[in-house]
Amino acid sequence: MSGAEFLSLAPLALTGLAGIAGMALAPVAPARAVRGVTAALVALALVVALSRAGAEPAAPYALMVDDGLARFGTVLALLAGLGVLAFARAEGGAREAPALVAVATAGAVALAGAAHAAVLFLGLEITTLAMIALAVLPRTAEAAEAGYKLFLMAGAGAAALLLGLAFGFADSGSLMLDAWAGGGPVAAVGAALVLAGLAFKFSLVPFHMWTPDLFSGAPASAAAMAGAVSKVAVGIALLRLTEAAPGGAAWPLGLALAGGAAAILGNLVALRQESLSRMLGYSTIAHSGYLALVLAAGGGLAGEALLVYLAAYVPAILAALCVAAALGPVTRDDLRGLVHRQPLAGAAMALALLSMAGLPPTAGFIGKVYLFSALAAAEAWALLGVAALGAALAFVYYLRFAVAAFASAEGAPGPTLGWPARAALVVALAALVGPGLYPEPLIALASAAALP
Amino acid sequence: MSWGLAIWASALALAAAALAVTRDSVVHALLLLLAALVALGVAFFALASPFAGAIQLLIYAGAVVAVFVFVIMTVEAGPEARARERALLSGAWRWPAVVAVLAFLPMLVGLGGTADGTPGGVGAADLGLLMFGEWAVATELVSLLLIAGMIGVRALSRKGRDGE
Numbered sequence: 155m156s157g158a159e160f161l162s163l164a165p166l167a168l169t170g171l172a173g174i175a176g177m178a179l180a181p182v183a184p185a186r187a188v189r190g191v192t193a194a195l196v197a198l199a200l201v202v203a204l205s206r207a208g209a210e211p212a213a214p215y216a217l218m219v220d221d222g223l224a225r226f227g228t229v230l231a232l233l234a235g236l237g238v239l240a241f242a243r244a245e246g247g248a249r250e251a252p253a254l255v256a257v258a259t260a261g262a263v264a265l266a267g268a269a270h271a272a273v274l275f276l277g278l279e280i281t282t283l284a285m286i287a288l289a290v291l292p293r294t295a296e297a298a299e300a301g302y303k304l305f306l307m308a309g310a311g312a313a314a315l316l317l318g319l320a321f322g323f324a325d326s327g328s329l330m331l332d333a334w335a336g337g338g339p340v341a342a343v344g345a346a347l348v349l350a351g352l353a354f355k356f357s358l359v360p361f362h363m364w365t366p367d368l369f370s371g372a373p374a375s376a377a378a379m380a381g382a383v384s385k386v387a388v389g390i391a392l393l394r395l396t397e398a399a400p401g402g403a404a405w406p407l408g409l410a411l412a413g414g415a416a417a418i419l420g421n422l423v424a425l426r427q428e429s430l431s432r433m434l435g436y437s438t439i440a441h442s443g444y445l446a447l448v449l450a451a452g453g454g455l456a457g458e459a460l461l462v463y464l465a466a467y468v469p470a471i472l473a474a475l476c477v478a479a480a481l482g483p484v485t486r487d488d489l490r491g492l493v494h495r496q497p498l499a500g501a502a503m504a505l506a507l508l509s510m511a512g513l514p515p516t517a518g519f520i521g522k523v524y525l526f527s528a529l530a531a532a533e534a535w536a537l538l539g540v541a542a543l544g545a546a547l548a549f550v551y552y553l554r555f556a557v558a559a560f561a562s563a564e565g566a567p568g569p570t571l572g573w574p575a576r577a578a579l580v581v582a583l584a585a586l587v588g589p590g591l592y593p594e595p596l597i598a599l600a601s602a603a604a605l606p
Numbered sequence: 607m608s609w610g611l612a613i614w615a616s617a618l619a620l621a622a623a624a625l626a627v628t629r630d631s632v633v634h635a636l637l638l639l640l641a642a643l644v645a646l647g648v649a650f651f652a653l654a655s656p657f658a659g660a661i662q663l664l665i666y667a668g669a670v671v672a673v674f675v676f677v678i679m680t681v682e683a684g685p686e687a688r689a690r691e692r693a694l695l696s697g698a699w700r701w702p703a704v705v706a707v708l709a710f711l712p713m714l715v716g717l718g719g720t721a722d723g724t725p726g727g728v729g730a731a732d733l734g735l736l737m738f739g740e741w742a743v744a745t746e747l748v749s750l751l752l753i754a755g756m757i758g759v760r761a762l763s764r765k766g767r768d769g770e
Contacts, residue, residue, distance in 0.1 A: 167746075170750050170753075173753060173754075173757075177753065177756075180757075215742060215743045217740075217741065217743050218743055248761045250758075250760070250761040253757050254754070254757055254758070257750060257753060257757065258754070260750055261747075261750070261751075261754075264747055264750075272744045273743065276747040276748060277747065280747065280750050280751045283754040283755055283758065284758070287754065287757060287758025287761060290758075290762060293762070
C-alpha cells in the first residue's frame with residue numbers, strides 16, 4: 155500500500171482509534187482526560203482529512219471510494235463529531251460517552267466513502283449501535299425508552315436494508331452500489347427496501363417515530379449524533395445511491411413521498427411543541443424531508459444543494475443542542491431572556507433557530523435558497539410547493555422560540571458552560587454567520603464535491 | 607449442486623420460521639428458529655457452498671441460539687420458573703426435530719449429494735486473502751461494530767449507582 159493510499163484511510167483509522175482509546179481509558183482515567191484524548195485523535199483525523207483536500211483520489215480497496223463527495227462528508231462528519239464531543243457529558247457516572255461518539259463518527263466516515271453494500275451496511279450499523287448505547291447511558295426511564303425505541307426501529311430498518319441489498323444483488327449480481335442502475339421488478343423491490351432502511355436512519359416519515367423521543371429523552375449528545383453526524387453520513391449515502399439510480403422510477407418516487415410527508419408532518423407537529431428538545435426533534439424530521447425532496451427532484455443542482463444545506467444545518471443543530479444540553483429539559487417559557495442571562499448561549503440559540511428557519515444573514519438562508527433553486531431548476535413544481543409550505547410553517551415555531559430568547563430578562567441566571575462547550579458555540583456561530591455573509595467558499599467547496 | 611435438495615431445505619426453513627413467529631412461548635420459538643437455521647445450512651451445502659453451510663451451522667445454529675437460550679435462562683431462574691420451563695419444554699423438541707430430520711433425510715438416503723456442481727470449498731488461504739486483502743476495510747469495520755456493542759454493554763452492565 156502506497157503512502158497516499160494509506161493516508162486516504164487515515165481519517166477513518168484515526169477516528170476508530172479515538173474510539174478505542176476512549177474505551178480503554180474510560181475505566182482508569184478521569185472524564186476530562188478521556189474526552190481530551192478522544193477529541194485530540196478525532197482532531198488529528200480532521201487535520202489529515204483537510205490536508206488531503208486537493209490530493210489525487212487514492213482508494214486502496216474497491217469497497218470504498220476517495221472522491222470529493224467522500225472527502226466533504228468526512229470533514230463535515232468529523233467536525234460534527236468534534237462538536238458533539240465538546241458537550242458530551244459523563245452521563246450517570248459513565249465515562250464511555252466520548253468513546254461512543256468517536257465510534258459513531260468513524261461509522262459516519264466509512265459511510266461517506268461507501269461504494270459497496272457491505273460498507274454501507276456496516277457504516278450505518280456502527281453509527282446506529284453507538285447511538286443506541288449513547289442514548290441509554292444515563293439509565294433513566296426516559297433514556298431507556300428512547301434507546302429502546304431507536305433499537306427496535308433501527309433493527310427493523312437494518313432488516314429492510316439487508317433484504318433490499320440482497321434483492322439488488324440478486325438482480326445485478328454485484329454488491330457495488332453503482333451497479334444497480336435501472337432494472338426490472340426485482341431491482342425496484344430491492345430499491346424500495348433499501349430506501350426504507352435508509353429512511354429509518356434518516357428519520358423520514360413514516361419511519362420517524364424514534365426521533366422525537368431520542369431528542370427529548372436521551373442525552374443531547376445522542377440527539378446530536380442523530381441530528382448532525384448520522385444525518386450527514388446518511389444524506390451522502392443517499393446522494394451516492396441517487397446518482398446510481400437503483401430500481402428505475404421507484405427510487406425518486408419513494409424519496410418524494412417519504413420526503414414530502416416528512417416536510418409537512420414534521421413541521422405540523424413541531425408547531426404544537428412547547429418543549430425545546432421535542433421541537434428540535436420534529437423539526438429535524440422536516441429538514442430530512444427537504445433533503446429527500448431535493449434528491450427526488452434530481453437535476454444538476456441537487457448534489458450541491460444537499461451539501462450546502464447539510465453544511466448549514468450541522469452547526470445550527472449542534473449549537474441548539476449544546477445550549478439545550480446545558481439548560482436541561484426546558485420549554486419555550488424557560489428560554490425567555492436567555493440572551494440577557496447568558497449572552498453566548500442565548501446568541502447561539504437564537505442564531506441557530508434563525509438559521510434553521512432560513513433567514514439571512516445566516517448559513518441556513520443560503521441553504522434554503524439552494525434548496526428552492528435546485529427544486530426549481532429540476533422543474534419539480536409540486537415538490538417545490540411542498541418544501542415551501544413546510545418552510546413557511548417552520549418560520550412560525552422557530553421565530554416563536556427565537557423571540558422568547560430575546561425577551562426581557564427574568565427567571566434564574568443562565569446555565570454554566572464549560573470551555574469546550576463555549577469554544578464549540580463560538581465555532582458554530584462563526585460557521586453560521588460566516589457562510590451567511592460570504593457564501594462563495596462554501597459554495598465552491600460543495601459544487602466541487604458534488605461533481606462526480 | 608442439487609436444486610431439489612436446496613429447495614426442499616429452504617422450504618423447510620421457511621416452514622420452521624413461520625412456526626417460530628407464531629408460537630406463544632419464547633423457548634418454543636427459539637427451538638424452531640434453531641431448526642430453521644439448520645435447514646438453511648443444509649440448503650447452503652446443497653448449493654455447493656460447504657463453507658457458508660458450515661458457518662451457518664457453527665455460528666448461527668450453534669453460538670447465536672446458544673446465547674439466546676442462555677439469556678432466557680438467566681433472566682428466569684428459580685425453582686418455580688424451572689418447573690414451568692420443564693412443563694413448557696416437554697413437547698417442544700418435536701417440531702424442530704421433525705424439521706431437522708426432514709432436512710437431512712435426502713442426504714442420508716443419498717438423494718442429495720453436491721454431484722453436478724463444482725465443489726465450492728474455500729481454503730484457509732483463500733479466506734485469509736479475501737478477508738485481509740480486498741475486504742480488509744470491511745473486516746476492520748466489523749471489529750469497530752463489535753467495539754461499539756462492547757462499549758455499550760460494558761457501560762450498561764455496571765452496577766447501578768444512580769437510584770436503580
